[in-house]
Amino acid sequence: MTEFFDMLREWPPERVRDLLEGSDCEQAVERALARPVPEAHDFAALLSPAAALRLEPMARRAAALTRQRFGHVLQFYAPLYVSNHCVNSCRYCGFNRRNRVQRRCLTIDEAVAEATVLAEQGFRHILLVSGEDRKAVPVDYFTELTVRLRQLFASIAIEIYPLAEAGYRRLVEAGVDSLTLYQETYLPDLYSRMHPDGPKRDFRFRLESVERAARAGVAFLGIGALLGLADWRVDGFYVGLHARWLLRNYWRQQVSVSFPRLRQASGALIPPCPVDDRAFVQLMIAQRLFLPDAGLVLSTREDAELRDRLIPLAVTRLSAGSKTTPGGYANKADGEPQFEVQDHRSLAAMHERVRQLGFDPVDKDWDCAYHSP
Ligand code: SF4
Numbered sequence: 001m002t003e004f005f006d007m008l009r010e011w012p013p014e015r016v017r018d019l020l021e022g023s024d025c026e027q028a029v030e031r032a033l034a035r036p037v038p039e040a041h042d043f044a045a046l047l048s049p050a051a052a053l054r055l056e057p058m059a060r061r062a063a064a065l066t067r068q069r070f071g072h073v074l075q076f077y078a079p080l081y082v083s084n085h086c087v088n089s090c091r092y093c094g095f096n097r098r099n100r101v102q103r104r105c106l107t108i109d110e111a112v113a114e115a116t117v118l119a120e121q122g123f124r125h126i127l128l129v130s131g132e133d134r135k136a137v138p139v140d141y142f143t144e145l146t147v148r149l150r151q152l153f154a155s156i157a158i159e160i161y162p163l164a165e166a167g168y169r170r171l172v173e174a175g176v177d178s179l180t181l182y183q184e185t186y187l188p189d190l191y192s193r194m195h196p197d198g199p200k201r202d203f204r205f206r207l208e209s210v211e212r213a214a215r216a217g218v219a220f221l222g223i224g225a226l227l228g229l230a231d232w233r234v235d236g237f238y239v240g241l242h243a244r245w246l247l248r249n250y251w252r253q254q255v256s257v258s259f260p261r262l263r264q265a266s267g268a269l270i271p272p273c274p275v276d277d278r279a280f281v282q283l284m285i286a287q288r289l290f291l292p293d294a295g296l297v298l299s300t301r302e303d304a305e306l307r308d309r310l311i312p313l314a315v316t317r318l319s320a321g322s323k324t325t326p327g328g329y330a331n332k333a334d335g336e337p338q339f340e341v342q343d344h345r346s347l348a349a350m351h352e353r354v355r356q357l358g359f360d361p362v363d364k365d366w367d368c369a370y371h372s373p
Helices: 004-009 013-022 026-034 040-047 049-070 108-121 139-149 165-174 188-194 203-207 209-216 232-249 277-290 304-310 347-356 367-371
Strands: 073-083 125-130 155-159 178-180 220-223 254-258 295-298 317-319 360-362
Touching (some): 004 232, 013 040, 013 232, 026 040, 026 049, 040 049, 040 277, 049 277, 073 155, 073 347, 108 139, 155 220, 178 209, 188 203, 203 209, 209 232, 232 277, 277 304
Parallel strands (some): 073 125, 073 360, 125 155, 155 178, 178 220, 220 254
């Protein structure tokens, strides 16, 4: 099987830009909209400036596809930040090791206390998040924590430093079923500039983490690019290619795409390529048209108004009531957050809102039953 890394070499940025520019006409957008399964050149047309004038028909088609594949169900999850220790210096992140922020690593008991608050609120899906510091939070930490949390949650996801296949296998054995790992940008030169030192400099090791996790038995794979670092059309195109490649090569797994939009954090750079709301909507519905079977995830980085507008169009999964500081739930810690949450509604308030919009909130995922070992 060709690795995605090799496939990426066939798609250098100049080729992607040529395709985006070459597809920038009304006819290309209409052809893409009429295609039952859009190909790469159709996807480029849907991301192009010409498609920005055709958002309404794109949105209608995206909504219809989402209802056809996912019904009216919306799933909720909460992130649990267990540590903000980090050995990397990502230029866009307030947790980077050069930044003077209050560092905290929760003990297992503290993390369980935080998770219990979330379980009591009704969450059944939890995402364990940490900065990249294997000494502060080794794999053993996550296996022990996962074992402690298994009875409280139907699904335990991780968003931590990339691992070798054996590490992912240990986490799967402990009960982890889901991985979120953003490539940040698929442009290798920009990636090098954004990650001046630390293990995260290794573009390929990060890129292939998702494949190693899939081989280790992780059932749900989440990818994305950090929106605001590069031209959103170019990185959005690569994310779509990556997701489709994963869906075709790891067809037993479920694949989802997230849309983390870079917000300014203290000690981090101003987004060099800001993405406005209209572009954000275009990106999300273009991904839906290109990836009808992928989950699309929207976090509380986005404000309530935009989230409410996007729910009927393409979203399948949402976070709610999020705190992005270790100890933010039970311990009410008020340290520097990784990013400022824009939508502060609780899980109960989100349930009520999505019901008003005609959707069914679910906290239990029955798919987990089919993926259990
Ligand atoms: S993005 Fe992640 S790896 Fe980079 S500095 Fe922030 S916490 Fe560390």
